[in-house]
Each structure stands twice: as structure tokens, then as C-alpha cells.
Amino acid sequence: MKYLLQNLKVTINDKIYVKDPESSALGKRIIENSILMIDEIGFESFTFKKLGEKIGSNESSVYRYFENKHKLLLYLTSWYWGWLEYQLVFTTNSIADPKEKLRKAIEIITRTIVQDSSFSHINEVLLSKIVVNENSKSYLTKEVDKENKEGYFSIYKRLVTRLKDMIVGLDSSYMYPSSLASTVIEGALHQHFLKDHFSSLTDCDKEHTPTLYFTELVFNALKNTSNV
Template sequence: MDKLLSSIKIEVPEGIYLKNPESSTLGKKIVENSIILIEEIGFENFNFKKLGTKIGSNESSIYRYFESKHKLLIYLSSWYWRWLEYQLVIETFSIKDAKEKVIKAVEIVTRTTQEDQNFSHINEVLLNKIIINENSKSYLTKSVDSENKEGYFLPYKRVVRRLAEIISEYNKDYEYPLSLASSITEGALHQQFMKQHFTTITNCNESVTPTQFYTHLVIKTLANDN
């Protein structure tokens, strides 16, 4: 299994980048250090000039891979959601009991990220922090509809659809599996943010996790619908 996982490649929609960063040492260095820098200073303060200084390369070399920092953020977001999708597939594939499967799927989508040694140039823990704080900036733009048509957000949508399918396996009569799945996927990020910054308006804390909350919500919702 470890050998199988180590051979998996995370595919990101091609139109997001000008040159695939996975195709070169410099490209991987750009991705690796952009994660570190964005997490450190925030997306608003991040730019290619600062990234170039950090990696010891010209700013122009970064533009050969990404036409803007917006496209780089979409790339990082897409990579994260594809990585999460492969976890959903691998970790729920052999689960036959529908209730156990939906509980596991909710856990995967809402849990605290652990570093994955299969992708050495990507720090998934730092990337998860970026997704919590910055993910909405990748699509809350005027260009969201055209970028959606180009398929830039397919990895995110695939996670939601897979989770919705698992919800429907557990309760085929539930009328709103996509809405519930997207609420869990997006809401988990929001609760992680609230836990860190707005502690007085969430029940999530050091002892109560978003996973516990959403597992309770999903099981109660689907059970009451039967």
C-alpha cells in the first residue's frame, strides 16, 4: 500500500498554470516556498518579488509558471482538494457499512491535517492553514464564472460530490446531499477559522473538534430524515 500511495501523482487542471510546476526542480521549489511564505505573511502581503527573493530566483522565472498570484492560489487550492479526494477514495474504499463510511468520510473532510510523506515538497499542514484562511479568495472574484467554466474548481467540486454520494449511500431518501456535503466541506474550514480567531461564537475548541460537530450534525440529520 505504501508503495502504491508513493506512486500517486496529484493532477491539477492544466489551465491554472503556464508550465506545470511538477515538471521541474524550480517549479517544485516555487510551490514549496509559496506555501511557506503565504502562511507566514498572508496572501495579501504575498507577491512574486518576495517569493523570488526567498527562493533565490528572478521574479520573471516565477511568471513562467503562473501568470498571477491569484492563479498560484487556485493551484494550491486545487492541489489540496485533489489530495483530500485521494484520501477519501483510499480510506473509504473498503468500508461496506454505510453509516461507518459516512462517519469516516466526514472525518476525512473535517479533521486536522497531518503531513503526508508521499509528497515531500508539499507541507500539507501549512497548506491546510492556507486553505482555512485563504481558500475563499480563490473563487470570491469577478472571474469565478469564467474560471469555473475552465474547470479550475473541479477538484473542490469532486470532493463535495464524493461526499454527497456517500451521504446518499447512507440515506438514499435524503433530498439535499449536495447541499449538506458542500456545507460540511466549507463549514469545516469556517469552524477551524472561528476556533482560532472568534472563539466566543463557536463551540469548537481544544476539546471539541469540527469533526465531532459535523459527525453529530450529519448522523442526526440523516437519521431524522428516515
């Protein structure tokens, strides 16, 4: 999969950006350093002025790529979900058994992220931390319905649908496949957050991982899936 991903370009809705950051060295520096800065100081404290100073460029140069920092966050979260989707598709495509396919999909979605050398300007480990901590800020806004209609969340929704289809493929009688799929994806973020910040509120730790928890949760919900 490593070699397949080397030429991968995650396609983001072009309404999210003014100019595609993947189209230039400056754009890639904006993405690379925005990830580093948001991880370091948080999204609330992050500004285009600070980013411009960090990359040695004018604040206005950042605005040539993104209208505001909300759009930048939408870009980063969309890229993450697209990257995760490609991993899921490549890894599960050759698995015929529906139970094993679903098990592997849950693992990919819920596991702790490791660095992917295929993208030199994107630190996936730090980006995953940003998604865990900041993802809800990309859609908990007054503009969410408008942005949804414009397709801003299409990659995320497509990932949920892929997992839902695998659930249906294993147990077509289950009444809540979309709810279960979205619960796994959102719940994985929440459990990783709790594990890192509110450990008394979760049973997940280094030994009892979110992957183990959600694997048990999903298969216990479905019929004819004993001996998980």
C-alpha cells in the same frame, strides 16, 4: 495508504498554470516556498517578487509557471482538495457499511491535518492553514463563472459529489444531499478558522472537534441513523 500515496501525482487543470511546477526542481521550489511565504505573511502581502528573492531566482522565473498569484492560489487549493480526495477514496474504498463509510469520510474532511511524508516539497499542515484562511479568495472574484466553466474548481466539486453520494447511499430520501455535503466541507474550514481566531463564536476546541460537530450534524439530519 502511506505507500500508495508515495507515487501519487495530484492532477491539476493545466489552464491554471503556464508550466507544470511538478515538472522541474524550480517549479517544486516555487510551490514549496509559496506555501511557506503565504503562511508567514498572508496572501495579500505575498508577491512573486518576494517569492523570487526567497528562492534566489528572478521574479520572471515565477511567471514562467503562473500567470499571477491568483492562479497560484488556485493551484494550491486545487492540490489540497485533490490530496484530500485521494485520502478519502483510499480510506473508504474497502468500507462496505454506508454509515461507517460516511462517518470515515466526514472524519477525513474535517480533521486537523498532519504532515504527509509522501510529498517532500509540500507541507500539508501549512497548506491546510492556507486553505482555511485563504480558500474563499480563490473563487470570490468577478471571474468565478468563467473559471468554473473552464474547470478550475473541478477537483473541489468532485470531492463534494463524492461526499454527497455517500449521504445518498445512507439515506436516499434526504432532500438536500449536495447542500449538506458542501456545508460539511466549507463549514469545516470555517469552524477551524473560528477555533483558531474567534473561539467565542464556536463550541469547537481540542476536546469538541469539528469532526465531532459535523458527524453529529450530518447523522442527525439523516433518517434511520440513530445511535451515532
